Amino acid sequence: MKYVIGIDIGTSAVKSVLVSAEGKVVCEHSESYPLHRPEPGWSEQNPEDWADRTIASLRRLMEKSEADPADVEGLSFSGQMHGLVLVDSKGKVLRPAILWNDTRTTQQCRKIEKTLGSKLLDIARNRALEGFTLPKILWVQEHEPEILSQADLFLLPKDYVRYRLTGSLGMDYSDAAGTLLLDVANKVWSSEIAEAFDLPLSLCPQLVESSELTGTLLPEVAEAAGLLPSTRVFAGGADNACGAIGAGILGEGKTMCSIGTSGVVLSYESRKDINPQGKMHFFNHGEENAFYVMGVTLAAGHSLSWFKDTFAKEASFDHLLEGIEAVPAGSGGLLFTPYISGERTPHADADIRGSFIGMDSGHTLKHFARSVMEGITFSLRESIDIIRQSGKDITEVTAIGGGALNEVWLQMQADIFNANIIKLESEQGPAMGAAMLAAYGCEWFSSLAECAKVFIRPAKTYSPDPEQAEVYSGLFGIYQDVYGQTKDLNERLAAYRK
Numbered sequence: 365m366k367y368v369i370g371i372d373i374g375t376s377a378v379k380s381v382l383v384s385a386e387g388k389v390v391c392e393h394s395e396s397y398p399l400h401r402p403e404p405g406w407s408e409q410n411p412e413d414w415a416d417r418t419i420a421s422l423r424r425l426m427e428k429s430e431a432d433p434a435d436v437e438g439l440s441f442s443g444q445m446h447g448l449v450l451v452d453s454k455g456k457v458l459r460p461a462i463l464w465n466d467t468r469t470t471q472q473c474r475k476i477e478k479t480l481g482s483k484l485l486d487i488a489r490n491r492a493l494e495g496f497t498l499p500k501i502l503w504v505q506e507h508e509p510e511i512l513s514q515a516d517l518f519l520l521p522k523d524y525v526r527y528r529l530t531g532s533l534g535m536d537y538s539d540a541a542g543t544l545l546l547d548v549a550n551k552v553w554s555s556e557i558a559e560a561f562d563l564p565l566s567l568c569p570q571l572v573e574s575s576e577l578t579g580t581l582l583p584e585v586a587e588a589a590g591l592l593p594s595t596r597v598f599a600g601g602a603d604n605a606c607g608a609i610g611a612g613i614l615g616e617g618k619t620m621c622s623i624g625t626s627g628v629v630l631s632y633e634s635r636k637d638i639n640p641q642g643k644m645h646f647f648n649h650g651e652e653n654a655f656y657v658m659g660v661t662l663a664a665g666h667s668l669s670w671f672k673d674t675f676a677k678e679a680s681f682d683h684l685l686e687g688i689e690a691v692p693a694g695s696g697g698l699l700f701t702p703y704i705s706g707e708r709t710p711h712a713d714a715d716i717r718g719s720f721i722g723m724d725s726g727h728t729l730k731h732f733a734r735s736v737m738e739g740i741t742f743s744l745r746e747s748i749d750i751i752r753q754s755g756k757d758i759t760e761v762t763a764i765g766g767g768a769l770n771e772v773w774l775q776m777q778a779d780i781f782n783a784n785i786i787k788l789e790s791e792q793g794p795a796m797g798a799a800m801l802a803a804y805g806c807e808w809f810s811s812l813a814e815c816a817k818v819f820i821r822p823a824k825t826y827s828p829d830p831e832q833a834e835v836y837s838g839l840f841g842i843y844q845d846v847y848g849q850t851k852d853l854n855e856r857l858a859a860y861r862k
């Protein structure tokens with residue numbers, strides 16, 4: 365039996381899957397790591413935690429599966445996007461990584477817009493958002509110049525882990541697209557953007573394709589991970605690009621919805637010359653010379669995990685959501701907006717915060733839990749609508765991420781999106797996509813699409829219930845009004861956020 369391994373460096377944990385040549389996930393293992401919030405709006409992780417937990421996760425995967433290490437032909441990565449890792453010329457990390465959901469960089473975003481004007485959308489194809497990497501580099505330039513002056517390279521989370529496992533440095537196009545330093549259509553670093561902010565182009569790592577061979581495991585890493593030093597390591601991609609591969613979003617007309625820490629609605633795009641004018645993200649795919657458009661809910665799964673940790677800490681997700689189907693659609697008039705860390709799509713607003721509207725003395729913990737799930741899903745529906753308005757037909761959506769573990773949530777997605785929802789055998793889309801990149805890199809298949817025919821296993825389809833869809837359609841209008849009605853209140857409350 366031969367295998368590949370996919371590793372997803374998520375925000376909450378690293379997840380590893382061992383996948384057979386038939387595309388079956390024979391074993392999976394997850395190791396979590398902390399997220400630090402030293403100031404309101406900041407979000408940091410220690411890159412060493414990612415590397416350490418990845419090696420531990422590989423060791424446990426090999427021990428649990430009892431697979432022969434000689435049968436593991438290759439591995440690859442998926443990683444949370446945009447996080448800034450600065451390393452010196454010896455590869456030493458210079459400060460904690462600043463993550464995708466850190467919103468300290470509003471001023472730097474305004475500076476980017478002012479300096480580049482329309483060139484930003486022409487070259488990087490995306491607007492300046494707090495989560496992206498260039499604003500983070502400019503924040504370090506302004507607030508910690510002594511750190512930036514020591515930096516030899518910037519890396520993204522999975523690139524740092526790959527470097528620690530193989531000793532080789534590089535970044536793939538799908539992740540580079542989320543930095544705002546890439547000329548997305550032409551697949552080169554933009555000297556124009558770098559020069560505009562006095563950044564040397566040498567700060568940007570060598571660019572590679574996601575399926576490119578980048579080396580083999582360092583002997584000491586191989587020993588610690590229970591693998592062979594000859595194991596081939598392929599570059600990998602952004603978690604959303606890998607999620608797209610793992611969900612089979614490999615052709616026009618295909619759409620996925622991922623509910624991880626963030627929430628994402630993503631549609632395949634083959635044209636490199638479209639410019640969504642910043643309404644949606646537009647990034648390079650992990651498939652060569654393909655792209656995708658995407659909308660992001662900053663706190664999707666995070667809203668539910670925040671709710672659980674705050675109000676039902678001892679409960680598991682399954683326990684918290686047990687019986688949730690008995691609460692009617694609309695949660696008895698309780699409406700939640702998932703803006704607990706600000707929002708991206710359609711409201712690029714780092715200052716907005718969440719609300720529960722319509723609290724009633726009859727509401728129970730279950731009403732609140734259901735309204736959190738509904739609010740998250742309404743937010744994702746806003747991205748579905750923008751993609752539909754751009755001319756794409758969305759009748760079927762593949763669901764991945766931790767949120768796809770709950771059947772009621774899958775049905776809710778069908779009802780709120782008014783589309784069929786496909787659940788796959790494994791919800792581990794990004795890790796599966798990384799495993800597929802390794803399988804393609806190992807030349808088991810002639811293309812990712814051929815690999816998808818074998819590796820992607822639909823398990824169940826959820827179709828919209830017309831009555832529920834009708835109820836949700838009415839509520840969606842009310843949901844959409846909450847942003848405008850709470851914006852000013854939240855701006856006034858911002859002074860009290862300490």
Ligand SMILES: Nc1ncnc2c1ncn2[C@@H]1O[C@H](COP(=O)(O)OP(=O)(O)O)[C@@H](O)[C@H]1O
Binds near residue numbers: 374626682770
């Ligand atoms: N059993 C479950 N039912 C519903 N939602 C779940 C369940 N388990 C996890 N989740 C949701 O999935 C999220 C984690 O998803 P995951 O894809 O692992 O995230 P990430 O890749 O960002 O680390 C949690 O924040 C939670 O909201």
Ligand SMILES: O=C(CO)[C@@H](O)[C@H](O)COP(=O)(O)O
Binds near residue numbers: 446465624628660
């Ligand atoms: O910022 C984005 C995409 O632009 C996020 O989607 C991150 O890539 C993190 O993803 P998860 O940890 O939620 O999978």
